[in-house]
Amino acid sequence: STMTVGTYLAQRLVEIGIKNHFVVPGDYNLRLLDFLEYYPGLSEIGCCNELNCAFAAEGYARSNGIACAVVTYSVGALTAFDGIGGAYAENLPVILVSGSPNTNDLSSGHLLHHTLGTHDFEYQMEIAKKLTCAAVAIKRAEDAPVMIDHAIRQAILQHKPVYIEIPTNMANQPCPVPGPISAVISPEISDKESLEKATDIAAELISKKEKPILLAGPKLRAAGAESAFVKLAEALNCAAFIMPAAKGFYSEEHKNYAGVYWGEVSSSETTKAVYESSDLVIGAGVLFNDYSTVGWRAAPNPNILLNSDYTSVSIPGYVFSRVYMAEFLELLAKKVSKKPATLEAYNKARPQTVVPKAAEPKAALNRVEVMRQIQGLVDSNTTLYAETGDSWFNGLQMKLPAGAKFEVEMQWGHIGWSVPSAMGYAVAAPERRTIVMVGDGSFQLTGQEISQMIRHKLPVLIFLLNNRGYTIEIQIHDGPYNRIQNWDFAAFCESLNGETGKAKGLHAKTGEELTSAIKVALQNKEGPTLIECAIDTDDCTQELVDWGKAVASANARPPTADN
Numbered sequence: 001s002t003m004t005v006g007t008y009l010a011q012r013l014v015e016i017g018i019k020n021h022f023v024v025p026g027d028y029n030l031r032l033l034d035f036l037e038y039y040p041g042l043s044e045i046g047c048c049n050e051l052n053c054a055f056a057a058e059g060y061a062r063s064n065g066i067a068c069a070v071v072t073y074s075v076g077a078l079t080a081f082d083g084i085g086g087a088y089a090e091n092l093p094v095i096l097v098s099g100s101p102n103t104n105d106l107s108s109g110h111l112l113h114h115t116l117g118t119h120d121f122e123y124q125m126e127i128a129k130k131l132t133c134a135a136v137a138i139k140r141a142e143d144a145p146v147m148i149d150h151a152i153r154q155a156i157l158q159h160k161p162v163y164i165e166i167p168t169n170m171a172n173q174p175c176p177v178p179g180p181i182s183a184v185i186s187p188e189i190s191d192k193e194s195l196e197k198a199t200d201i202a203a204e205l206i207s208k209k210e211k212p213i214l215l216a217g218p219k220l221r222a223a224g225a226e227s228a229f230v231k232l233a234e235a236l237n238c239a240a241f242i243m244p245a246a247k248g249f250y251s252e253e254h255k256n257y258a259g260v261y262w263g264e265v266s267s268s269e270t271t272k273a274v275y276e277s278s279d280l281v282i283g284a285g286v287l288f289n290d291y292s293t294v295g296w297r298a299a300p301n302p303n304i305l306l307n308s309d310y311t312s313v314s315i316p317g318y319v320f321s322r323v324y325m326a327e328f329l330e331l332l333a334k335k336v337s338k339k340p341a342t343l344e345a346y347n348k349a350r351p352q353t354v355v356p357k358a359a360e361p362k363a364a365l366n367r368v369e370v371m372r373q374i375q376g377l378v379d380s381n382t383t384l385y386a387e388t389g390d391s392w393f394n395g396l397q398m399k400l401p402a403g404a405k406f407e408v409e410m411q412w413g414h415i416g417w418s419v420p421s422a423m424g425y426a427v428a429a430p431e432r433r434t435i436v437m438v439g440d441g442s443f444q445l446t447g448q449e450i451s452q453m454i455r456h457k458l459p460v461l462i463f464l465l466n467n468r469g470y471t472i473e474i475q476i477h478d479g480p481y482n483r484i485q486n487w488d489f490a491a492f493c494e495s496l497n498g499e500t501g502k503a504k505g506l507h508a509k510t511g512e513e514l515t516s517a518i519k520v521a522l523q524n525k526e527g528p529t530l531i532e533c534a535i536d537t538d539d540c541t542q543e544l545v546d547w548g549k550a551v552a553s554a555n556a557r558p559p560t561a562d563n
């Protein structure tokens with residue numbers, strides 16, 4: 001048969017639903033890239049660098065469910081690893097494939113380019129093992145099928161990135177043909193007895209409580225448990241909250257939706273009060289870190305926290321393994337009775353949506369006016385990306401109509417993630433309108449990835465919030481390091497057009513300039529449009545100011561005697 005290691009990988013990628021893979025070529029992966037590119041149903045998207053390549057793949061995975069990035073050895077993989085760490089932190093199954101040295105060189109005493117100039121060819125795999133849930137290095141073509149299937153299956157089951165290393169002389173080697181893809185993709189189910197017991201214990205505990213509430217966490221989507229969460233909310237008919245990193249995973253128009261709980265920067269006083277009055281928090285994929293607990297001030301009380309993670313459930317005094325979140329929430333919904341107290345309390349003081357009125361058209365643009373105009377664009381077909389920065393806080397305040405989606409990277413929090421990730425997302429979901437809110441500081445890390453939006457005619461709409469510096473850092477702790485060289489971001493964007501591109505770069509210094517820039521952007525179907533919104537450095541959300549102070553004091557805690 002003509003089956004080779006390269007074709008085997010290509011076939012598996014197509015069988016798991018990947019249509020595009022993200023690449024930066026290098027002589028350790030060129031032959032492999034040929035096999036992938038030639039395979040029907042698979043086509044490559046070249047990226048400007050390997051960090052952007054990994055971020056583009058994680059963006060593709062946010063829409064498509066799973067993604068693949070292919071890079072060259074060492075100089076390529078080491079920057080890709082930064083984006084792969086992000087995929088791990090954000091529970092996104094990205095398959096990182098790296099070329100590696102010709103097998104004849106490994107024990108020949110040869111020194112190789114792109115390496116450290118030593119005979120150590122293991123350091124890359126050692127790092128990969130830290131950042132993925134499975135890492136394989138193919139040394140013999142006969143082993144390729146089992147190793148590739150194992151890695152891909154682990155990515156699917158654990159919703160984490162995996163690593164496959166393929167020597168430069170391996171892609172064209174004959175190997176056995178793949179077996180049925182079901183061996184790779186068939187789901188795991190909960191242990192029946194544990195599922196029954198866990199839901200019995202949970203239902204028993206809930207029945208004794210007056211004011212249980214639900215809290216959607218950042219792993220809800222990774223677990224595929226969004227609809228099960230809604231079922232449980234309706235069965236309990238209690239108030240249901242989201243953590244900031246779970247925005248978009250639970251409809252804000254649902255009758256039980258009670259806002260974003262984020263301690264003192266929650267979406268409203270009512271949200272904060274009702275959440276903090278509860279006597280049992282039923283979490284679904286929650287994760288409490290220093291940022292999501294506002295410097296530990298809003299950390300949960302473990303004695304009243306029941307959390308379903310994607311393969312285990314913890315209830316005060318109990319832990320059940322091999323209980324999958326969607327099945328747990330679904331079965332629990334059948335075993336509980338109504339507990340409406342918290343929803344009634346929320347509805348009694350339901351916060352009114354304040355719609356800011358349009359600013360004076362010729363007045364200097366400010367943050368509220370920018371957000372008012374972006375809000376007007378968000379509809380059921382919109383995916384809104386919010387970059388690290390005040391964009392987090394502005395994004396979280398956006399109202400999402402049913403069907404609208406929201407992407408954020410609050411665990412890894414890598415500035416510069418949004419532009420390449422949004423490019424990958426737009427490749428996966430061309431039918432949606434992808435809108436990015438990104439600050440000037442973040443944009444300077446990876447803004448050149450607009451290049452692929454131009455090349456592939458992706459009409460992504462980028463709002464560049466230019467407040468002339470690192471405002472989120474200024475609010476945490478200021479210093480000269482938070483100032484940057486100001487760019488003409490609009491001109492930068494158009495400079496990437498070369499002879500053929502259709503990108504537009506526009507400046508908006510007033511409300512009316514922003515309105516007309518948005519009109520131009522909505523007509524530009526042939527490429528991305530960047531609108532550079534000029535606002536003052538300290539024109540940020542009050543939430544960022546309060547949150548920044550809390551995070552700063554948490555960072556400043558002196559070492560204690562025992563650490």
Ligand SMILES: Cc1ncc(Cn2nnc(CCOP(=O)(O)OP(=O)(O)O)c2C)c(N)n1
Pocket residue numbers: 388389390391413414415438439440441442443465467469470471472473
């Ligand atoms: C890779 C990486 N390097 C450094 C940081 C620290 N950091 N976090 N936010 C920032 C500044 C963000 O500034 P902008 O994008 O302009 O956002 P704004 O807060 O809206 O001004 C830094 C430098 C980070 N979060 N990620």
Ligand SMILES: [Mg+2]
Pocket residue numbers: 389439440441465466467468469470471
């Ligand atoms: Mg800024």
